[in-house]
Amino acid sequence: MGETMTTTTMTINLTVNGEKREVSIEPGDTLNFVLREKLGLTGTKKGCDSGGCGACTVLMDRKPVYSCMLYAAKADGSEITTIEGLQNDDDDDDVKLDPVQKAFANHYGLQCGYCTPGFIMLTKALLDENPHPTEEEVRQALVGNLCRCTGYTKIVEAVMSLSERRR
Amino acid sequence: MGGLHPENYFKPKTPAEVVSILHRYKEDALIMGGGTEIYELSERGFLTSVKAVVDLSNLGLDKIRERDGEVLLGASVTLSQLERQRELYAGGALGCLPDALRDLGPLQVRNMATVAGAVTACIPFFDLPVALACLNTVIEVQGDGGKIRRVPILTFQRDYLQPDLNEGEFVAGLVVPKQEDGTKSAFTKFVSNAGDWSIVNCASAIRVTRGKVSSAKVVFGAVANKPFVAERAAAALVGTRLDDAALESAGGALDEELVDPTSDGKASGAYRKRLAKILLKETVRKAASRRGG
Numbered sequence: 001m002g003e004t005m006t007t008t009t010m011t012i013n014l015t016v017n018g019e020k021r022e023v024s025i026e027p028g029d030t031l032n033f034v035l036r037e038k039l040g041l042t043g044t045k046k047g048c049d050s051g052g053c054g055a056c057t058v059l060m061d062r063k064p065v066y067s068c069m070l071y072a073a074k075a076d077g078s079e080i081t082t083i084e085g086l087q088n089d090d091d092d093d094d095v096k097l098d099p100v101q102k103a104f105a106n107h108y109g110l111q112c113g114y115c116t117p118g119f120i121m122l123t124k125a126l127l128d129e130n131p132h133p134t135e136e137e138v139r140q141a142l143v144g145n146l147c148r149c150t151g152y153t154k155i156v157e158a159v160m161s162l163s164e165r166r167r
Numbered sequence: 168m169g170g171l172h173p174e175n176y177f178k179p180k181t182p183a184e185v186v187s188i189l190h191r192y193k194e195d196a197l198i199m200g201g202g203t204e205i206y207e208l209s210e211r212g213f214l215t216s217v218k219a220v221v222d223l224s225n226l227g228l229d230k231i232r233e234r235d236g237e238v239l240l241g242a243s244v245t246l247s248q249l250e251r252q253r254e255l256y257a258g259g260a261l262g263c264l265p266d267a268l269r270d271l272g273p274l275q276v277r278n279m280a281t282v283a284g285a286v287t288a289c290i291p292f293f294d295l296p297v298a299l300a301c302l303n304t305v306i307e308v309q310g311d312g313g314k315i316r317r318v319p320i321l322t323f324q325r326d327y328l329q330p331d332l333n334e335g336e337f338v339a340g341l342v343v344p345k346q347e348d349g350t351k352s353a354f355t356k357f358v359s360n361a362g363d364w365s366i367v368n369c370a371s372a373i374r375v376t377r378g379k380v381s382s383a384k385v386v387f388g389a390v391a392n393k394p395f396v397a398e399r400a401a402a403a404l405v406g407t408r409l410d411d412a413a414l415e416s417a418g419g420a421l422d423e424e425l426v427d428p429t430s431d432g433k434a435s436g437a438y439r440k441r442l443a444k445i446l447l448k449e450t451v452r453k454a455a456s457r458r459g460g
Contacts, residue, residue: 008174027176027220030206050210051203052362057275063247066275069206071199073176074222122275143361144273 012076016041017085025072032056032067035082043083043117047146054145057118058082064125066144083117086124100124100162109158111149119145123159133163171209173197174218178225182309182339185221189335192219198337199223200284201245203276221337223283228340231255236345242338246277246285246295259457260302260346263370266354266453267298272362283338286320287330289393291429292364296324297388298354300396301370302343308332309339317342324393347382350374353453356388357442359433365389366434369446373404373454380404380455385417385447390428390439399424400447409455417451418444 014021016039023038035041035058047055049068056068059081086098100123103109110116119142126133126141133141138159139152147155179185189196195218199205202222208214228241231252238255250268255261271277271294285295286306299320306323308316310333320341323331332338346352356368368388374381383401386394399420407413421444428443430436 010176027173028171028209050207051273051276054273054275060278063278064275065278066203066273069203070279071171071176071202071206071220071222073178073220074199074202074224076178125274141274144275 010073012072014075014077015079017081023072027071027073029072030068031058031060031065031070031072031075031080034072035067035080041082041084045114045117047114047118052144052146053115054118054122055115057121057145059121059125062125062128064122081121081124083120086120098124100127100158103158103162104155107154107158107161109150109155110147115145115147115149119147119155123162126159127162131163133159135160138163169210169212169215171197171205171214171217171220173220176220176222178222180225182226182313182337185223185226185337186309186311186335188219188221189337193334195219196221198287200242200281200287201279203280204284204288204290223337226339238343240282240341240343242281242283242340244282246271246280246282247274249282250277259351260372261343261352262454262457263298263301263352263354263372264295264343267294267356267368267370270356270361271295283341286324286341287332287338289324289326289328289330291327291392291394292366292368292389294354294356294365294368294388296320297368297386297394298352298370299341299343300394301352301354301372301384301386302346305342305344306331306338307340307342308336310336315339321394321396327392346372347374349376350382351454351457353450353457355446355450355453357446367428367439367442367446369443369450371401371447371450371454373409373451375409375455378408380407380409380413383451385421385451387425387443387446390425390443392429395425397421397424397447404451409451414448414451418447421447 009024045055047053051066051069058067100120197217199222229243230241232239256265304320306318352372354370356365370386372384383404385397385401400417403417403420428436428439
C-alpha cells in the first residue's frame with residue numbers, strides 16, 4: 001500500500017518492574033511491542049500474536065494479560081511486571097531466580113523455553129491469588145498457555161510443587 | 168496490511184467528551200472496551216480506516232451494583248470482575264453467567280475483555296451474549312445530552328458485527344433485570360478444544376412451581392447471526408415435570424423452529440441442529456437441578 005499514513009505519537013507512563021518509564025508510542029502499538037522493541041525487555045515473547053498461546057503473558061496491576069493484544073495506550077499509568085522483574089527471595093543461591101523459576105527448572109517444566117516466561121508469569125499470578133491450588137485448578141488456570149515440548153505434565157508438577165510447599 | 172493505525176487515541180473522562188469525539192470522527196471512530204476482539208479484527212485487516220480510538224476505561228464505569236434485585240454493570244466491567252461476584256449467583260437465577268464466564272477463554276483475556284464489549288462486538292459465536300439474552304438483559308446506550316436509550320439485548324444485536332448504535336452513541340452499561348422468584352438458569356456449550364469458540368452454545372432459565380415448569384426460556388448461540396430464542400421448545404417445557412418425554416417433545420419443537428442453522432467450515436447446519444437438541448436437554452436439566460434460591 002503506497003498511501004502515506006498520518007502517524008501521531010503519544011506519551012505513556014508505565015511502571016515496569018518497579019521502575020518508572022516514560023515511553024513515546026504510536027496509538028496502535030501493543031504493550032508487547034513496547035516492552036520488547038522500545039524497552040529491550042525481550043524476556044516476554046511474541047508467539048501466536050492472536051491471544052491464544054500465552055507466551056506474551058505479563059502482569060498488569062498484578063493480573064495476567066496477553067501483552068500481544070493489549071494496546072500500550074490502554075496500559076498507561078499501570079504497573080507492569082515481566083519475567084525480568086522477578087526477584088530471588090532467598091540469598092543462599094548464586095543464581096538469582098524466583099521460586100517459580102526454580103520450580104520449573106527443578107521439575108524440568110521446560111524444554112525449548114520459549115513459552116516459559118509466559119507460564120511463569122501466569123503461575124506467579126495464580127499463586128498470588130490462590131496459594132494452594134489443586135491440580136485441576138492449575139490445569140484450568142493454564143488453559144491460555146501452550147507448550148509444544150513438555151506435554152504439560154512437568155509444568156503441572158512444577159506448579160503443584162509450589163502449591164504443596166506453601167501448604 | 169492489517170493492524171490498527173489511528174491518528175489519535177482518546178481516553179475521555181466524561182460521556183459528553185465521548186459523544187463529541189464520536190461526532191467529530193463519525194464512522195472513522197472506534198469505541199474500545201478491553202480491546203481484545205478489536206485486536207483480532209485489526210490483525211485481520213478489518214480496521215485499517217480507523218482514525219480515532221475512544222477508550223472507555225477512564226469514565227469510571229467499572230462498577231457492578233445491585234439495585235432491587237437488578238444487576239447494573241458499567242461499560243468497563245471485565246469478564247473476570249463479573250465472574251468473581253459469587254454472591255450474585257448464590258440464588259441460582261443468574262447461574263448461566265458464571266457457567267458461561269468460567270470457560271470463556273483464557274484468564275488473560277477475561278482480565279481485559281469487557282462484558283459490554285462482548286455484547287457490542289455482535290459476534291454470533293460468543294458465549295456471554297447468549298447467557299445475557301436468556302436473562303433478558305437490557306443495554307444502556309448513551310448519546311447526545313446524556314440521554315440513555317434502553318435496548319433489549321436481542322434488539323441491540325441486530326446482525327453479525329452490527330450493534331444498534333447510531334452516530335454519537337456508545338454503550339454505557341448493561342442491566343440484568345431481577346428474575347422471577349424461583350428461577351434457575353444454566354449455560355452449556357460444545358467446543359472442539361478449550362481455546363476455541365463455541366460450535367453451539369445454549370442458555371436456559373427455568374422456573375418450577377410445585378413440581379411443574381411454570382416458565383421456561385431457551386436461547387442458542389452460534390446457530391444464527393445473533394442469539395436464537397427457541398420459543399417453541401421453551402413452550403413445550405411449560406406445564407411438564409421435565410421428564411424424558413417432555414424433553415423429547417421440546418427437542419421435536421426445536422427441530423421445527425431451528426430451520427436453517429449456520430453452516431460453515433467448522434460444522435454443518437445439520438450437525439449444529441443435532442448438537443442443539445443435545446444441549447437443550449443438558450442445559451434445561453442443569454438449570455432445573457441447580458441449588459439455591
